[in-house]
Amino acid sequence: MAVIPIDLAGRSYQVRTGSGLLKELPDQCGALLRKKAVPVITDTNVAEYWRGAVETTLAEAGFEPHWHIVDAGEASKSWSVLEELVDWLLAEEVERGDHIIALGGGVIGDLTGFAAAILKRGCGFIQVPTTLLAQVDSSVGGKTAINTRAGKNLVGAFHQPGLVLADLDTLGTLPIREMRAGYAEVIKYGILGNRAFFDWCEENGAKVVAGDRAAQEYAVCRSVEAKAAIVAEDERETKGARALLNLGHTFGHALEAETGFSDRLLHGEAVALGMVLAARYSARKRLISDTDAQRVSAAIGAAGLATEISALGLDCNGTKLAAHMLHDKKMDAGTLPFILLNSIGEAFLDRDVSMEDIAAFMEEQLEKGV
Incomplete structure (x- = not known):
């Protein structure tokens, strides 16, 4: 133990x-x-x-x-x-x-x-x-x-x-779908703050999902250690550190809202797709390379998780998805900060994001893969 x-x-x-x-x-x-x-x-x-x-x-x-x-x-x-x-x-x-x-x-x-x-x-x-x-x-x-x-x-x-x-x-x-949804929160810790753990996830993610007990124990312990350190530093999300744990969540919650917070899209599935979107948007802003964004997408897709919004079959546009985000708890003085990436393993809080640009980006993503 x-x-x-x-x-x-x-x-x-x-x-x-x-x-x-x-x-x-x-x-x-x-x-x-x-x-x-x-x-x-x-x-x-x-x-x-x-x-x-x-x-x-x-x-x-x-x-x-x-x-x-x-x-x-x-x-x-x-x-x-x-x-x-x-x-x-x-x-x-x-x-x-x-x-x-x-x-x-x-x-x-x-x-x-x-x-x-x-x-x-x-x-x-x-x-x-x-x-x-x-x-x-x-x-x-x-x-x-x-x-x-x-x-x-x-x-x-x-x-x-x-x-x-x-x-x-x-x-x-657990059904395999639930395991995959949970794995999204495992790989999140690598993407937001630990490149070495992301590398481990690339190599071992399939084992975690498939039921390898040693891989599961390592994944759970490393994830909890990472979260413990962040919570100890910023328990009530007032200093910015804990907000990094929301990587993928702003995009993901918008998708959950559009699907009615139902089993049509599990929370972990939404977070996984949200992290892909955060990586792609970071590349759009030239914070990371397209190669790194593709690497995030590939690692998440390798676990059997969706990496394209088109897989959800939504009947909406980018403007509506962006509007869902305005209910996010991180809203502050009328602005919405986003968790983006300077690199794989280095997330940060970007307080200078245009919601019009987000709407345009989401419209592009809705059309991608259709």
Whole structure:
């Protein structure tokens, strides 16, 4: 088991990565589980595979899991599902010193974390991520949120977990599409800040997606270490460093909005295509070479992820996609900064981007590959 500390002022915690952690859940959580009743939030898909294992390990240790199961999918990050969850937690008499378990992918982590942030002005929660995307990204760093009509993750809070347990065994139940979507967040760390890790991903990305456990452990640990360093430097995204983690997200969220935040386009798939677009736009601005932009596209495409907007079959124009971006959380004084590349392994925040140029660029990309 690898242990990676997230060092924050007064709120440090650990990310533990390895196989068999669900079987050790009570021991791993220790004093964080202070009552016999343990609230566990999950979704219908995860419950099918892992509810039995969690029931058994908690019961054998003298605990009694109380389950709240929501529908799988991005639609559960909503006001109505949040309200139901908070009402259930209040009925369960959860106290501020208690810890709720979030068992699932990014949707469950975001939803549960936000509920924990607002319940009685803040109670504890434990992240038990079961997808590759959640293990390398959304479970670490304390960002929690739900979606609204205006856009993705626009209502939320920074609320750090008490512990993150990333059991690699849970990756064995994921469909190949989910693995590919999670891998997008792995290679992101190489593209934005570590050329050597990008090189490793070029050589080993297929192994990660295919289920090679050693490659998965290396990928998860290196990704979490990279995010831990950035979160420790800029926990609440006020200094610019943490914003780099949004590489591909501004472009990607626009595509998610156009597809209705649905399973038509998974978050990781959107981020992957968004990183290709960020690299191409960086080349358009002559920040990187066309060769480097093509290398980013090839590395992402090699994992089985789409690299052309035309693959989505959208019925819109570049202006509409650019308009979606104006709901981005990074909007500041009416301007939208973009995460672009000075090179592979060196991302930066560009605050001087013309939205008219973005619209024209997106129009070109819509036509590409048609």
